[in-house]
Amino acid sequence: MPIIAVGLVTLLTLILGTAGLRFARTTSNFFVASRSVHPAWNAFAVCGEAMSAASFLGVPALILVFGVDMLWVLVGWTIGFFLLSLFIAAPIRRFGSYTIPEFVDGRLDAPKLRPIAALLVIVASWFFLLAQLKGAGVVIRALIGTPYWVGVVAVGVLVAANLSAGGMRGITFVQGFQFFFIFLGILVPFAVISVIWLNDGDAFDDTALVTNDYPAFAAEITVRYERTITVDVPDATLVVIDGLVDGIEYDARSVMIEAGTRTIGAGADITWPAGAAAPHTASVDRLTGAEWAEPLGDKSIGGGHPLYFSVAILLANMFGIMGLPHIVSRFYTNPTGREARRTNLWVLALLTPYYAMVPLFGVIGRVVSPDLLGNGATDSATLVVGERLLDGVGSDLVTSIVAAGAAAAFLSTASGLLIAMAGALSHDILQAGVPQFRFAVWLGAAVSISAGLLVESFDINVLIGWSTSIAASSICPLLVLGIWWPGLTRRGATAAAVIGGGASTAAALTTMFGVVDRGWPFAVLATPAVWTVPLAFATGIGVSLRDSDKVVDLGHKMALMHVPERLRPESDGPRVVTETTVGA
Amino acid sequence: MVLVPLVAFAFALDFWPSLGRWRPLGLLPLPWLVLGPVVLFSIVVLAFFHERTALRIENEWAEPRRPIHRSANEIED
Numbered sequence: 001m002p003i004i005a006v007g008l009v010t011l012l013t014l015i016l017g018t019a020g021l022r023f024a025r026t027t028s029n030f031f032v033a034s035r036s037v038h039p040a041w042n043a044f045a046v047c048g049e050a051m052s053a054a055s056f057l058g059v060p061a062l063i064l065v066f067g068v069d070m071l072w073v074l075v076g077w078t079i080g081f082f083l084l085s086l087f088i089a090a091p092i093r094r095f096g097s098y099t100i101p102e103f104v105d106g107r108l109d110a111p112k113l114r115p116i117a118a119l120l121v122i123v124a125s126w127f128f129l130l131a132q133l134k135g136a137g138v139v140i141r142a143l144i145g146t147p148y149w150v151g152v153v154a155v156g157v158l159v160a161a162n163l164s165a166g167g168m169r170g171i172t173f174v175q176g177f178q179f180f181f182i183f184l185g186i187l188v189p190f191a192v193i194s195v196i197w198l199n200d201g202d203a204f205d206d207t208a209l210v211t212n213d214y215p216a217f218a219a220e221i222t223v224r225y226e227r228t229i230t231v232d233v234p235d236a237t238l239v240v241i242d243g244l245v246d247g248i249e250y251d252a253r254s255v256m257i258e259a260g261t262r263t264i265g266a267g268a269d270i271t272w273p274a275g276a277a278a279p280h281t282a283s284v285d286r287l288t289g290a291e292w293a294e295p296l297g298d299k300s301i302g303g304g305h306p307l308y309f310s311v312a313i314l315l316a317n318m319f320g321i322m323g324l325p326h327i328v329s330r331f332y333t334n335p336t337g338r339e340a341r342r343t344n345l346w347v348l349a350l351l352t353p354y355y356a357m358v359p360l361f362g363v364i365g366r367v368v369s370p371d372l373l374g375n376g377a378t379d380s381a382t383l384v385v386g387e388r389l390l391d392g393v394g395s396d397l398v399t400s401i402v403a404a405g406a407a408a409a410f411l412s413t414a415s416g417l418l419i420a421m422a423g424a425l426s427h428d429i430l431q432a433g434v435p436q437f438r439f440a441v442w443l444g445a446a447v448s449i450s451a452g453l454l455v456e457s458f459d460i461n462v463l464i465g466w467s468t469s470i471a472a473s474s475i476c477p478l479l480v481l482g483i484w485w486p487g488l489t490r491r492g493a494t495a496a497a498v499i500g501g502g503a504s505t506a507a508a509l510t511t512m513f514g515v516v517d518r519g520w521p522f523a524v525l526a527t528p529a530v531w532t533v534p535l536a537f538a539t540g541i542g543v544s545l546r547d548s549d550k551v552v553d554l555g556h557k558m559a560l561m562h563v564p565e566r567l568r569p570e571s572d573g574p575r576v577v578t579e580t581t582v583g584a
Numbered sequence: 585m586v587l588v589p590l591v592a593f594a595f596a597l598d599f600w601p602s603l604g605r606w607r608p609l610g611l612l613p614l615p616w617l618v619l620g621p622v623v624l625f626s627i628v629v630l631a632f633f634h635e636r637t638a639l640r641i642e643n644e645w646a647e648p649r650r651p652i653h654r655s656a657n658e659i660e661d
Contacts, residue, residue: 293613344631
């Protein structure tokens with residue numbers, strides 16, 4: 001039944017995306033949906049993008065493993081959307097560009113900066129897209145048991161086909177509808193699980209969440225290890241192993257597995273008895289219920305630097321949302337700046353209940369599916385919680401609703417990311433029209449699918465963290481300074497983008513390749529926004545102050561961004577970009 | 585307005601860990617409530633008031649500007 005639900009979402013995505021083909025004739029249609037999207041519908045589409053695999057699958061996984069400290073992620077995102085309202089949504093819409101690099105070029109008269117900004121858009125969006133493809137691979141595998149690559153390739157191709165047909169106009173319809181699937185995919189299981197938790201004291205042992213006990217299996221369970229993984233086994237336990245452990249092949253034999261670090265081969269099945277302490281991925285600390293429930297503990301996220309990590313996570317996500325291209329570009333589709341701001345108010349009103357519900361899946365997941373702590377499948381926590389708590393049709397129904405929501409989440413966000421990447425490549429680097437946009441969509445999809453096959457071992461939110469750090473340290477300073485500080489010059493903006501973007505990308509790659517994995521160097525490089533965001537802002541301001549080459553026509557540009565449309569003279573409309581028309 | 589109390593909360597927990605174990609509503613400790621529904625919905629309320637203020641300012645600017653004129657009595661007051 002779950003796969004039917006995913007199939008329905010996919011079919012609807014294709015039908016609505018193809019319907020957009022009728023409207024997709026001009027550059028304006030393709031990039032900004034002719035700037036005619038109603039605030040409410042645009043808010044649904046923004047939510048469709050914001051409710052990504054990162055929040056649907058990644059946040060419950062983080063909470064399951066690390067506990068309360070991970071709530072900073074959701075707080076950071078929510079503040080980020082509020083800051084978008086305050087500083088960016090309305091002015092950037094009023095300026096009238098199609099893409100962020102075009103805004104940078106128009107605001108600073110800096111054609112040489114445009115490809116640099118486009119490159120940053122592509123890099124930030126690419127890491128985010130990899131997380132969505134990872135989510136697709138995990139969900140499809142969990143539902144029908146296909147290899148990881150099937151979900152990655154299927155979703156990549158589907159999204160590219162949809163985008164190349166309908167562009168932004170088509171995808172706005174699709175994302176609006178997908179929002180409802182995502183929201184229901186969380187709301188329905190949240191309600192069911194809450195009712196069970198509040199009414200059935202025997203459903204699971206919730207006291208384990210806050211006691212000094214380590215997670216343990218409540219009943220006998222057979223755990224599948226999809227990929228080779230190193231785990232810490234807390235106690236010597238009599239288990240049944242079918243597969244490879246520590247280089248020895250077992251054929252469904254009872255074995256006493258000793259306490260300590262063990263390497264379990266891909267495809268192994270291990271049956272753990274009821275009451276056994278749950279093994280834990282060796283790369284993260286094992287937490288008791290109390291350590292997990294309380295913030296800023298010695299063993300919580302950050303390996304001994306929890307306060308730094310908490311502040312870093314907050315800042316990265318907050319400033320990251322302000323610079324994420326696929327989010328910012330949705331505000332171009334509103335008719336006016338005022339409606340862009342109103343869209344964002346709707347977004348906050350819809351996102352907040354969703355963000356308040358999502359942590360429950362990590363909380364309950366820790367009790368009912370502690371096997372996820374050891375088999376590297378924490379990203380599927382949202383999917384399995386309902387299945388573990390319910391039986392029969394109820395289980396199938398709830399899992400189907402969650403699966404449909406998860407599919408909508410990664411399809412919708414992947415669409416927004418690919419359109420941001422393709423827009424930057426075709427409109428800002430190639431400076432071409434719709435045919436090149438379609439080429440850029442397929443090129444971006446091909447590169448992302450190839451890389452998506454290699455990130456199976458990365459947590460979704462690790463990839464998201466890199467993306468938000470890069471966006472926060474490069475695109476966000478360009479937008480905030482460009483909109484609010486008349487003193488920003490071409491050299492200042494270029495220096496801010498290169499230094500901030502370069503430092504955060506280098507930090508992401510350093511942690512990606514495992515150059516450091518513990519202590520302060522790891523803390524500083526794994527969540528670099530604490531120093532890269534101030535560095536980028538300081539660089540932009542410092543270089544601009546010493547630069548005598550000021551931007552011309554500055555008063556007009558600032559007025560364009562900050563004076564509401566209805567107060568402007570008719571002749572002072574948005575910046576017009578040459579339309580490119582394709583044949584029918 | 586949002587960030588300062590939150591960072592202060594993080595620092596308070598760092599120096600006063602027992603705050604993190606206080607459970608005002610039964611099972612859920614204080615930090616789960618603060619970082620969950622309390623902060624999230626507070627931000628929506630702030631955003632609502634921001635939007636209202638922004639609209640009011642826009643409307644004020646949209647009205648025809650009255651000439652600045654004060655009477656001699658007002659100046660004396």
